[in-house]
Amino acid sequence: MTAEQRTPEGQPAPAGYAGLFRLDGRRVAVVGGGSGIGRESARALAAHGAEVLVADRDDEGAAETARLASLEAPAPGASTGRVSTHRLDVLDGDAVREAVRGWGELDGLVVTVGANVRKRISDYTASDFDKVLALNLRAYLTLVQAVAPGMAERGRGSVVGLSSMRAFQVEAGQSVYAASKAGLVQLLRTAAAEWGPSGVRFNAVAPGVVRTPLTDQIADDPQWYDAYARASALQRWAGAGEIAGAVTYLVSDASTYVTGSVLTVDGGWTAVDGRYDPSV
Template identity: 50%
Template sequence: MSPNIKDLFDLTGRKAVVVGSGSGLGQASALGLADFGAEVIVADLNVEGAADTVRLIQEAGGTASPLAIDVTDTATVEAAAREHQDAEVLVITPGYNARKRLLDTTEDDFDRVIDINLKGTYRLMKAFGATMAANGKGSIVTFASFRALVVEPGQGIYAAAKAGVVQLTKTMATELGTQGVRVNAILPGSFETPLTTQIKNDTEWWDAYANKSALKRWAKPHEIAGAVAFLASDASSYVTGSSQLVDGGWMANDGRFEPKV
């Protein structure tokens, strides 16, 4: 007999570690998973932001607790994985961008973007992937970006890092699939978050982004939560190694001109 599809989205009794959930898309992801019943570990370097997210979840009747974590520190990441060996969901959202043309970047820019976006994801996937594989179950959701697929001037290092996240995601999906662990990437488009403040402060740049998508607008953070909940839950039990665009149709839309036809 087929299961009740609605029940497959239920995360009651499952622990979800959401890294980078003190603000932005990470916070929206944590709130969404809590709405579906998960016990959420709100992990962030920003302990005040993490506390705010915990408060929001608890005020809504959910269960959450904070966790200080630095994705650039392997020991911290490994300690978090040991502390939460029973986690069935890991969501990796931290991001950092140095918006400069390549000729203007420094090696410090390169190292920081790669260390947070790519190597930080690697550290978390490796540490939590090992415990999930040992437990025979789990879902890892990485955050790449539509910039993994298409770039613009000033996005080079970030785009390279996010493309690397996509490939790490595919690799771990193939390596841990038979051990009950699914691994998928989400590729957000133009979301209004602290990471896009620089664009918001430039009206021409901001409007150009809005007009490029098929929906002709920027996304709000909560609009990422449905994709996260789907990939975290049993509703996506046969989905692994995928790259889920949440981009308002950016990649589908040429965007240069709308002919009168």
Template identity: 50%
Template sequence: MNYKDMFRMDGEVALVVGGGSGIGQAAAEALAAQGARVVVADLRLEGAEETASRIQAAGGQAEAVQLDLVDHSAVRHRINNILTRYARLDTAVSTPSINVRKPLLEYTDEEFDRVLSVNLKGTFHLLTEAGRAMAHQGSGSLIAFSSIRSLVVEPGQGVYAATKAGTVQMIRALAAELGPKGVRANAIGPGVIDTPLTAPIKNQPDWYNAYAAKSVFGRWGKPEEVAGAVVFLASKAASYITGTIIFVDGGWTAVDGRFTPPL
């Protein structure tokens, strides 16, 4: 192992879905900073273009594409297009998620289907299509975004939490199935991170501050603080790591936090 280059990805190709904002944008920029050519995909093409422009302005290599993870044929086409153009796909990152916050007893079938369609089925589309390509080439890193909600829940998060736990189990299955082909599969579980998905909470100070207090650092995380985990799992530094989840949660899942006893 050349430790000086263990995080470098020169000559590699990475696909980041959801790269138009938040954690996806930070992940795309971080991978590009390590030398990867990044295909920035997002449902909003303008968001993907903004991220690609930021990468290019910093001297990196990137292109922007529109992609809806729910559309399986579109995902397959995008993967095939990457293989046609670059003859390889080294890293695939799936970040998109949606949430409908309401009690389970009030959920409609339509809302249930919508959350599962994006969070679980969409992730399945990317992981399987990218995984098939990587298995053929004999190498690659699949990275899916789960959440602290794969372990702990709160009222109104039941369906979202189920999708995030399901994502971890899919990752574990892929690690077992594709490991012999040289492909690694891992998940990242963010805590509370300032992103467009969590933006509505900032408008409710009590809620926002309560979440901040649950972290041992007393604050929310930033997208760039999650990007390091993406780079790690995509790089040679994680060559013997597969089938696991890395929590980037400021200690949320480690510390009880309800009461600090006098010591």
């Protein structure tokens, strides 16, 4: 949407609503786009016209994402954005900074990388702690530091990080994972405060239970799978594609006044507190 299509307050003019979610001409990097929520986000962004850079350390996974994204059918009269793949280890700070320099101008950054070690606190090791924090928090810090200054110079940009409902509601065995996801929310909120005056937005998406490679450990257990399904208001798991809409919204002009926020996409789990509904 062009500046001419906006009122002085930044609100879309009536003629601009038809393209509110379109991303034509935008360049968006999806880090962790080789599988799961990252893959589906890349597909959705491309379907809305964005040029998508799929970054992952899994070359085959990234290539499959690019293949699937190229098959997306755009809206009538629109086009699907170009997709490219880029090998990236987010734990290598120098590699991240070099990659970002090579990518050039970005309008959006979506980060979906994550790890979990499910253990009781008494059983957690320093190595376990470092593994989870490195991927769930330090990698996000490195990427924000690399991308945000360039966005600020251009006066625009949207960064979306994948948090979790565990940032707000926990269970035994989720201590460090939950802490890292809560920390990510506060990191993005602080970034929103620091770069907001320059026109750069930062938001988090907090999914509930989603079928991805990260959740295979519990989803493969029928009893556990069923218990988690029944804990939300919708009483089912989400597919990774059901998170892609939230990501697309936060990257698009539909959310130009949204920053420092958390969009919870959990099927109502946190609304009903994950509890059984008694017959009273």
